Amino acid sequence: MEGASKKRGSSNVVKYNKWGYIFLLPFIIVYGTFQLIPFVSTIYYSFFENYRSGLKQIGPNFIGLENYHSLLSNADIWKYTENTFVMWILGFIPQIVISLLLAAWFSDPSLRLKGQRFFKTVIYLPNLIMAAAFAMLFFTLFADSGPINAMLTSSGILAEPYKFLANTGSARALVGFMNFLMWFGNTTILLLAGMMGIDISLYEAAEVDGATAGEIFWRITMPLLRPIFVFVLITSLIGGLQMFDVPQILTNGKGAPDRTTMTLIMFLNNHLFSKNYGMSGALSVILLIITGILSFAVYKFTTNQENYG
Amino acid sequence: MKKKIVSIMLTAAMTATLLAGCGQAAAPAAEAPAAEAPATEEAAPADEAPAAEEEAAPADEAPAAEEEAAPADDTAAAADEGSVLNIQCWNEEFKSRVTDHYPGYEKVDDTTGKIGDVTVKWTITPTEGNAYQNHLDDILPTNAEAAADDKVDIFLVEADYALKYINADPAVAMSMDDLGITDADIADQYQYTKDIVTDANGALRGLSWQACSAGLIYNRDVAKEVLGTEEPDEVQEFVKDWDTFTKTAEDLKKAGYYVESSVNDSYRVYSNNVSKPWVDGTTIQIDPNIEKWVEDSKALVDAKETNTFELWGDDWNKGFYPEGKVFAYFGPAWLINFCMAADTEGSIANAGRWGLCVGPQSFYWGGTWICGAVGTDNPSLVKDIMLTMTTDKAVLKEIVEKDSDCVNSPSLLAELAADTSFGSEILGGQNPYQQLADGAEKVDMSNISDYDQGCNESFQTAMKDYFEGKVDYDKAVENFYTAVGEKYPELSH
Numbered sequence: 001m002e003g004a005s006k007k008r009g010s011s012n013v014v015k016y017n018k019w020g021y022i023f024l025l026p027f028i029i030v031y032g033t034f035q036l037i038p039f040v041s042t043i044y045y046s047f048f049e050n051y052r053s054g055l056k057q058i059g060p061n062f063i064g065l066e067n068y069h070s071l072l073s074n075a076d077i078w079k080y081t082e083n084t085f086v087m088w089i090l091g092f093i094p095q096i097v098i099s100l101l102l103a104a105w106f107s108d109p110s111l112r113l114k115g116q117r118f119f120k121t122v123i124y125l126p127n128l129i130m131a132a133a134f135a136m137l138f139f140t141l142f143a144d145s146g147p148i149n150a151m152l153t154s155s156g157i158l159a160e161p162y163k164f165l166a167n168t169g170s171a172r173a174l175v176g177f178m179n180f181l182m183w184f185g186n187t188t189i190l191l192l193a194g195m196m197g198i199d200i201s202l203y204e205a206a207e208v209d210g211a212t213a214g215e216i217f218w219r220i221t222m223p224l225l226r227p228i229f230v231f232v233l234i235t236s237l238i239g240g241l242q243m244f245d246v247p248q249i250l251t252n253g254k255g256a257p258d259r260t261t262m263t264l265i266m267f268l269n270n271h272l273f274s275k276n277y278g279m280s281g282a283l284s285v286i287l288l289i290i291t292g293i294l295s296f297a298v299y300k301f302t303t304n305q306e307n308y309g
Numbered sequence: 310m311k312k313k314i315v316s317i318m319l320t321a322a323m324t325a326t327l328l329a330g331c332g333q334a335a336a337p338a339a340e341a342p343a344a345e346a347p348a349t350e351e352a353a354p355a356d357e358a359p360a361a362e363e364e365a366a367p368a369d370e371a372p373a374a375e376e377e378a379a380p381a382d383d384t385a386a387a388a389d390e391g392s393v394l395n396i397q398c399w400n401e402e403f404k405s406r407v408t409d410h411y412p413g414y415e416k417v418d419d420t421t422g423k424i425g426d427v428t429v430k431w432t433i434t435p436t437e438g439n440a441y442q443n444h445l446d447d448i449l450p451t452n453a454e455a456a457a458d459d460k461v462d463i464f465l466v467e468a469d470y471a472l473k474y475i476n477a478d479p480a481v482a483m484s485m486d487d488l489g490i491t492d493a494d495i496a497d498q499y500q501y502t503k504d505i506v507t508d509a510n511g512a513l514r515g516l517s518w519q520a521c522s523a524g525l526i527y528n529r530d531v532a533k534e535v536l537g538t539e540e541p542d543e544v545q546e547f548v549k550d551w552d553t554f555t556k557t558a559e560d561l562k563k564a565g566y567y568v569e570s571s572v573n574d575s576y577r578v579y580s581n582n583v584s585k586p587w588v589d590g591t592t593i594q595i596d597p598n599i600e601k602w603v604e605d606s607k608a609l610v611d612a613k614e615t616n617t618f619e620l621w622g623d624d625w626n627k628g629f630y631p632e633g634k635v636f637a638y639f640g641p642a643w644l645i646n647f648c649m650a651a652d653t654e655g656s657i658a659n660a661g662r663w664g665l666c667v668g669p670q671s672f673y674w675g676g677t678w679i680c681g682a683v684g685t686d687n688p689s690l691v692k693d694i695m696l697t698m699t700t701d702k703a704v705l706k707e708i709v710e711k712d713s714d715c716v717n718s719p720s721l722l723a724e725l726a727a728d729t730s731f732g733s734e735i736l737g738g739q740n741p742y743q744q745l746a747d748g749a750e751k752v753d754m755s756n757i758s759d760y761d762q763g764c765n766e767s768f769q770t771a772m773k774d775y776f777e778g779k780v781d782y783d784k785a786v787e788n789f790y791t792a793v794g795e796k797y798p799e800l801s802h
Binding site for chain 2: 051052053054055058076140143144145146163166167168252253254256257258259267270271273274275276279
């Protein structure tokens with residue numbers, strides 16, 4: 001008897017499992033077709049010499065790790081990695097500072113900010129503009145004889161137009177600034193969601209104990225916000241590593257000046273444009289490894305301090 | 310209720326982020342195909358179309374087509390030919406020429422037209438970053454197997470990369486013999502326009518209606534003020550070679566003018582007068598005359614006698630107006646007529662204050678060649694379009710009158726040059742045709758290579774950093790090699 005009931009029980013489980021799998025099927029099919037197969041074939045093709053010379057297709061010929069060797073032995077890839085990071089940090093630091101500040105203000109019940117909804121929408125708006133259009137706009141604004149230079153020269157601040165896009169510092173800063181503008185609203189909303197999840201009685205208790213606003217922020221808000229904060233950091237890092245559209249459009253795909261705004265993905269795009277699939281496959285794999293290592297490191301570093309007093 | 314609205318708004322915002330995130334991540338992958346995506350959907354893979362059955366033996370298609378082309382039926386398409394004529398190009402130019410001048414062409418909408426019963430489909434893919442060439446590379450080699458309505462019938466090429474398609478093995482552009490065009494048909498054309506599209510075995514595989522010899526286009530008012538004359542022959546004395554040109558630049562600078570809008574203006578003048586091609590075998594080489602461009606240009610930029618703008622940008626365009634303070638541009642007839650804002654009130658062109666002289670060295674710029682694609686199912690129509698657009702004197706004359714192109718017909722240009730009543734309004738009544746005709750005779754196209762477009766584009770980009778003082782010359786050359794290596798992995802230096 002006992003065996004029979006057990007059997008019936010387990011068959012019920014199997015029956016429900018079946019539905020689980022069926023409901024998962026669409027995801028698995030889509031994932032397999034658009035993610036897994038391309039992913040595996042990218043790795044596979046990275047071991048081949050496979051490009052087009054004029055109208056002739058060269059390869060695919062198996063060449064082992066030759067693509068990786070030629071990529072890694074060339075200093076260029078490290079330079080593009082550095083470019084990518086510098087521009088990401090230039091955008092991320094102001095982004096996280098402003099977002100934290102805004103989120104703290106929005107979530108602080110004692111401030112009773114008016115028109116919160118309006119501002120939340122407004123700061124989000126830049127993200128709704130296509131990055132390409134945004135970059136095009138900045139390209140025009142900061143052109144050598146564009147409106148910004150015209151204002152600076154006519155108001156006597158500059159004697160002659162400053163070539164924003166021909167100087168490494170200003171070109172990178174522009175990319176950073178645009179990424180900041182586009183993403184700080186999004187980050188604010190994420191952080192705000194995290195802060196609103198914090199129990200309000202903790203703040204009240206702290207206030208009763210006489211804590212200052214700064215103390216409340218650093219000792220209550222930040223520690224409890226950590227999971228969301230880590231999420232923001234890692235997604236932004238991955239997004240930063242994949243930075244492409246803004247610098248691509250702003251510098252017309254050239255990464256000017258002196259290839260100092262050339263990001264890793266722009267480099268990848270150059271290879272793809274000449275249909276050099278082997279080399280771009282290898283570059284994608286390297287990118288995957290870099291992203292993996294960095295995400296792991298950030299995750300470890302930020303969650304290790306979980307056991308605070 | 311209010312809360313609901315807020316939450317819906319937030320949710321919408323979050324969803325949008327998700328999508329935005331997707332867009333960003335997918336952008337690099339999507340970029341290449343998007344840029345290559347043709348304006349119409351005719352690039353559909355060959356195997357998708359059921360019509361493929363009708364041509365059980367695609368390989369036989371081309372020879373069969375030749376037989377059809379042979380009969381002396383050169384006015385209309387043969388009845389048994391394809392119903393769709395596909396034309397690949399990179400801008401509107403040829404489309405507007407055909408629309409305006411090809412007898413019997415009817416415009417349907419922006420990317421389609423009709424010639425008799427045949428539908429004409431235009432596919433426009435921009436040139437930049439090799440997008441147009443990559444698109445051709447994808448479709449031409451398999452053109453013979455494509456479904457009848459998808460077959461490319463005509464594609465256009467520029468001199469910068471014409472050889473790549475002319476010398477392709479197996480051929481992708483039909484030879485004049487295959488099309489049934491004889492030497493006598495095209496006797497009245499400039500030799501250089503034929504040299505560019507003649508393959509290694511001497512077969513001609515394309516035709517052009519333009520002879521794009523070019524010159525120095527100067528601002529008459531500035532010439533009068535600084536040089537004391539506005540007559541083309543006298544101004545020529547001030548720009549007759551590069552040393553004199555540089556000296557004149559100093560005088561112009563003192564008067565507050567830039568000698569040219571950008572260093573990239575003079576690039577083609579130097580690059581047309583090279584003594585060796587960009588690529589020898591698979592080795593990239595930099596010609597002394599290109600090095601001279603770098604040297605001269607660096608001096609001009611350092612002296613603030615010109616700028617480093619990219620051609621076609623808003624900064625570069627400023628000189629089309631008196632406030633731009635630019636003395637001269639280098640360019641052919643089409644630049645004067647289409648690109649210099651002649652229709653805009655207040656521009657120099659609108660006031661008719663440009664002049665044209667030869668400049669330091671003869672050169673040409675641009676020009677479009679019409680090629681019949683191997684595998685076409687409309688060979689007799691292709692032949693007729695090529696002949697009508699490039700040899701029919703009445704059509705060429707119309708093109709001169711309506712579009713002011715410098716056409717590929719020495720005899721017509723001679724007539725125009727002799728016509729004292731003719732004068733270009735933009736050039737202040739000057740008749741430029743004698744000079745353009747002389748220039749076309751002098752163009753020497755023996756040093757072109759398959760890789761010219763990518764090399765020219767990358768070289769100018771790389772040198773900009775040097776002119777701006779951001780890197781030294783060696784570093785700029787190295788950046789050039791890197792960029793070319795990305796475009797053409799098989800090349801070395």
